[in-house]
Every structure is written in C-alpha cells, then in structure tokens.
Amino acid sequence: MEANDTRTRLLDAAERAFSAKGYDGASMREITAEAGANLAAAHYHFGSKEDLFVAVVARRMEPMNRERLRLLDEAEARAAGGPVAIEEILEALVAPVLRTSDAEGASASCFLRLFGRLQNEEGELWKRIVNGPLLEVRTRVAAAMHRSLPHLPKRELMWRMHFTIGTMANIAGDQHRLELISGGLCSSRDVEGTIRRLIPFLAAGLRSPLGRAQPPRPPLKRARGARSRSR
Amino acid sequence: MEANDTRTRLLDAAERAFSAKGYDGASMREITAEAGANLAAAHYHFGSKEDLFVAVVARRMEPMNRERLRLLDEAEARAAGGPVAIEEILEALVAPVLRTSDAEGASASCFLRLFGRLQNEEGELWKRIVNGPLLEVRTRVAAAMHRSLPHLPKRELMWRMHFTIGTMANIAGDQHRLELISGGLCSSRDVEGTIRRLIPFLAAGLRSPLGRAQPPRPPLKRARGARSRSR
DNA sequence: GTCTATATGGGGATAGAC
C-alpha cells in the first residue's frame, strides 16, 4: 500500500518539519524519528537532505501548477479569444494554492508555509526549485492580465503582478497572524473564505486608476540623524 | 568611534548573514569572520546567538515602529478627530518599513528580508520579537481604519488588514522577484517607486465594495480522489 | 575587550549486517 509507505511517511514528516523550522532548522534525525523510520532509510530513499527537500516541494507543486494552468486554459477557452475577467485569472492563480490546504492529509496544509517562504529565497537551490515550475504560470498569467488591462503600461502591470504574487504567497503561508490580529474572529483555515475575499481585494488593486506619473521625488532624507547602534 | 565598533560590525555582519541564510543557516563563525572579529568577541558582547539575533532585529525595528507611530499621530492630528484618509494610514504603515532600505548602511536594506521572514514564523522566540513591538502599530492602524471605513464589518476589516500586512511584508522582503518577473524592467531597490504604487494598490483593495455575503459554499472537493495520509 | 584553545554536542552521510 502506498499510503503507509516508509517513503510517504518520510515525505510527510519532512514536510511538517521543513515547514515548521525551515530547511536548516529541521534535522534528518528528527524527520526520520517522527516518521517512525531510520536515518539510513531516508538516505536510501532520497539520497540526501537536499534531495528530500526537493521531493517534498515537487510533490505538492506539480499538481498545484497543473491545476493553475488547467483553470487558466478553461477561462481562456470560455473567453474565446477575448479578454478574461481579472477575477478568473486570479482564481486560477490563487485558488489551487490555497486549496492545497484541504487537498491531502494534515501535512499538506503546512506545506503552504513552505511555499510562502520559498517565494523570496535567494540561494541557487531555491531558484531552481521555484523559478522553474512557476515560470510558466507567471508567464501565462502576465499575458492574460495584459490582455485584460490593456490600458496599463507593461511596467505598471509588472509592479501590480508583483504585489499580487506577494500577497498570495504571504497569505497562503500564514497560519497564525490572521487569528492573532482579529482576536480569533477570523481564521486562516477558512480556505474558501480567504479565496472569496482575497480575489476581489486583489482585483480592485489591479484595476485601480493610474496615478499621475509623479516625478521621482528627491531622496527624502529622514528627519533623524543617521545614528546606528542598539541596546 | 562608534561606527567601527566591534559591536556594530558584529551587528552588521549578523544582519547580512541572518537575512541571507536565516537564523539556523547562518553560523556564528561566519558572522564573526566577516566582521573581522572573533567567535569569543561575539559571545562577550551578546551572550548567545539568540541574543545576537534579538539585538539585530531590535536595532531596526524600534526606530521603524517609532516612525510609524509618529506618522500616524501626525495624520490623526491633521484630521482633527475626523477619519484619516486610507492613503495616509497606509503611508504610516508601509513607508517607514520600506524606507529602512536607504536609512542606514548597506546592511539595513537586507534587514527587510528578515522582516519579511519574521511575519509568519511560529516559534516562541519569534512571537516575542514580532508581536510585542508590532502590536501597538497594528492596534492603532486597525482603529484608524475602522474610523475611515465605518461601513465595513469588523470581520471584513480584519481580513483586509491581514491582506494588507501580508502584502507589505512580502514586498518589503523581496530583493529579486520583481526584477525577475519584469525582466529587469522594474527594481525592488526603487523604494519610492514601490511606495508610490503600493499605497494606491492597497487602498483600492481596502475600499473595494463588499461582495454579497455568499453562503459558505459546500466543501467543494477537488476532482482528484481525496487520498489522505499523514498521520 | 580581544584573542587562542578547547569542551561538548549534534549535524549529514555511509558501511555493512540482516
């Protein structure tokens, strides 16, 4: 049976550990212990810690991105050559990510924290993991948005896409902040509620009128003298 | 001289290292080496790696938050009891964060990456660091927004504040994604350009009309069989 | 205050029995 595979248990445990403590913070020893397996078993199945990490990410990222492209295809087919509504583009971009929470077992939901962290990581490993699989989605989304917001200069569109992706990544990775700031009134675990509110929020930002091209203000030094130091 | 203090050089080196590699990824050895100092010196000045990290964060966070509260005070004084424009609240919330990039030496700009990372971290240490100093800002901003958007139910306001903070945190931490997705057309180092575009983007989202209170849709299972697992 | 030297532990990885 596949579900109780040592391999699968290792992936699940690694997903939880990496999500909670980051790549460096999690140790192979704790991962294998929590999986009820052995240090050597992990190396047998994955070869190295790095390769285990890659496998953890790929397991979620691949279906997630397939789903995003599928929704984009569908929306474009419905639009039959015309522009696609911003809301539909956003649905394709964010819903498959957020829905990963409910998709599989418990550890799937904490994967999103990892996903959030990965978005602005800089090492070569992370670039390879993130930019490869996500490139196609970004390109497709950018093209669709460009057709739907033809009045926006490309530069401005790029800024707004950047804001959009950043919001999605951060919100997807959140597990406690919303509960905290709302005093328990709202919960990040309300996936459909998040999607239903996030899409109009982002759509409004993407559609907002273009401000006058303000001249780049002079440096605008801060009032305080440039002290350094600390405690 | 203070700027070339061993203490200050250690803080600067630690800021760069923690920002680039995370808390666990950075080592005291590399930090002290890059500071042109010694392992023991770091322990003499800060006591432990954890305390060094706390000092790194506090050095930027304290003036940043003072400035945010100051801008908020000013805006509220100008409004003389009336509601403050959303744009002014957002300016107080995000500008002091983003302007940290130019504020002090080179290492200040990479601090923002750390700031972004901290936003949804879960350990006790991080909660203490983040939630303490940021609590007052959040509370003040929430109150101001509530007065400026009185038609929004508190729940909806909390969701939108969550989106706003998430966007700010992610955008502040970015160093490469914008360049990457725009093909070099836009740059994260354009601090004033970021502020000038981010504020209207968020303001539009915050002001967007309330959607009909859709009934919580039925669970909406994905097409693929719900294989679970995880334990 | 700053150094060298060292104590102590935990990390990833592997060999080889079963």
Place this chain on the structure above:
DNA sequence: GTCTATCCCCATATAGAC
C-alpha cells in the same frame, strides 16, 4: 528495504591568557 554503528565535520559556547 530497513536497521545499528560509526565516521567526520562543524556548530555553539566557554576558559583563560594577554
């Protein structure tokens, strides 16, 4: 495929000379 035992390195932290 899975285990135990072990290698070897690098981590944080400290003692004690200067």
